[in-house]
Amino acid sequence: MRIFPTLVLLLLIAWPVSAPAAHHLVDEVGRPVTVPLSPKRIIALAPNVTEILFGLGLDQEIVGVSIHCNFPEKAKTRTRVGSYISLDFEKIVSLKPDLIIGTGAGNTKDMVDRLEKLGFSTYIIFPKNFDGILTSVRHLGQVVAREKEGLVTVRSMESRRQRVINLTRNLTRPRVFMQIGEAPIVTVGRGSFADDLISLAGGENVAAREERMYPRWGMEEVLNRLPEVILVSSMNPKGNYEKVVQEWSRWKMIPAVQHGRIHLMDSDLIDRPSPRIVEGLEEMARLFHPERFK
């Protein structure tokens, strides 16, 4: 049986590394994951993961981030391991991570399977609304052994949200049109983060009944809904806000145009499921109800 030693060797190589210093978890997409008790080399595959991890105080541990990770400033100094759609597996292997954290919204199942096959413990978060972000922060706190820090973030987000809800309670909700694409006109439907934020901030999303998350609307539908506030997401960093406002100014019958209530919002604060989304929420509430936020 000359093959036997080879088999043993193969098994040894393929066996999960050091079982005792790890705990077994189930991630947010239902995959069982074995995570080291205190991970030392972490790779974040999405901008919101990076923000959450830096928020938990893991400056030393984060060794790799995606090319989309632009916040906090420190994130830009870490090794880039590719984009949502294409990961640089060689770079990931070379960084020798003991934990990789991705997101169900950006990373595909194929990618995660491949990372798993390469032997990396990979935890996926998948927040779908404001509450989901709170859950993900709490989960990541447990995963990286920073539970206390996670809870601090969650509490502060909860109380800031409560303040917004209290201040805007019983106020008339302005009709809000959120524009996330300049051409074609794309807005936010049910189930998107921005839709959740608009209603939390005391507004009424005119496209709330759309079942697509990011429906593409014709202009006549916008005219028909007569929005009182238009929010323009800074989807394109090179986009020209003045230009967009000027385009809208042609449609004088829209109340938002008559009253100059067209506002630019940082898209990272409204469609990135990170703790900073609460800043987006507060800004929206200020824009919807300026009289309450003097």
Added chain:
Amino acid sequence: MKLVTPKKVILISALLTLLLLGVILLAVTLGSVRVPFRLSIQILIQSIMGGNVSGSDTEQAIILSLRFPRAILAGLVGAGLSISGAVFQALLRNPLADPYILGVSSGAAVGAIAALLLGLSTASLGLPLVSFLGALITVLLVLTFGRQDGKIHPNTLLLAGVIIGSFLSAIIMFFISISQREELRTIIFWLMGDFSLANPQTLLTVFPYVLGGCVVVYLQARYLNVILFGEENALQLGVNVERLRLICYLFASLITAASVSVCGLIGFVGLIVPHGSRLIFGPDHRLLIPASGLIGASFLIASDTLARILLAPVELPVGVITAAFGGPFFIYLLRTRKTMKVL
């Protein structure tokens, strides 16, 4: 080849013009927002006549600032692409030829995407202009490489166009792979062809190119008929084949460049409308060119109207509709006519 009489040309053109007017009226009355049929027509006619216009501000804006200019733009582009397709099919003597076959569309796409990545908005004149320039440079490049001994040979021109087009596609793919998510959406809609990207003001800027190009091309109709019988024949009949090819190539390309630069790459129209018209009305270019133009205009306006109302209030790119309806209809024409007279 059976030649047509001027009377027949005028009669058929008049009938097709009526059809076109009907389609425009339909396009103006249909949309995601319900404006009553009679009111829509009233608003349109009153504003053309001048004087008081009925309806609310919103209804007037929907009819006069959105639907009507868009229908006219769609008609112009539909006519332009169809006529240009008819000319390319004759010029290259190839049934697969369409306005995009010589790479003009890829040149326009490279220009448009580059403009987008540089941050020029689709609504401003910047993007159509850069796109138009991209297309024109491509036209001249193809002409330079596609000519042998200073002469245009259809097959050499075709090869040069296809190769330059493929090369430009590589640039397009490169741009797509380095672009951000948000830019990607605009790029993809542009590549599928979409009228919502066009600003009504751009209508006035493409109008002269498309219309002028169509007139110049139509003036060559008689000579295009002659070269269908072969170059030898044409030379014997005193047609300056070289000059004819150059004019047809340049002006058909100009029409295409102006069309795609404002609304992206709308597929199928320039291929199936000339073929369809040829199957119905025969190959005489004196009838084929106006018929293709009028049918193409009606077809594209109708397709765009469907794109606006099928999933309203969500809009579809018009390219989806032209391919979905044009393909099967073309197959039907082929099957019922049995033989396909290409030229």
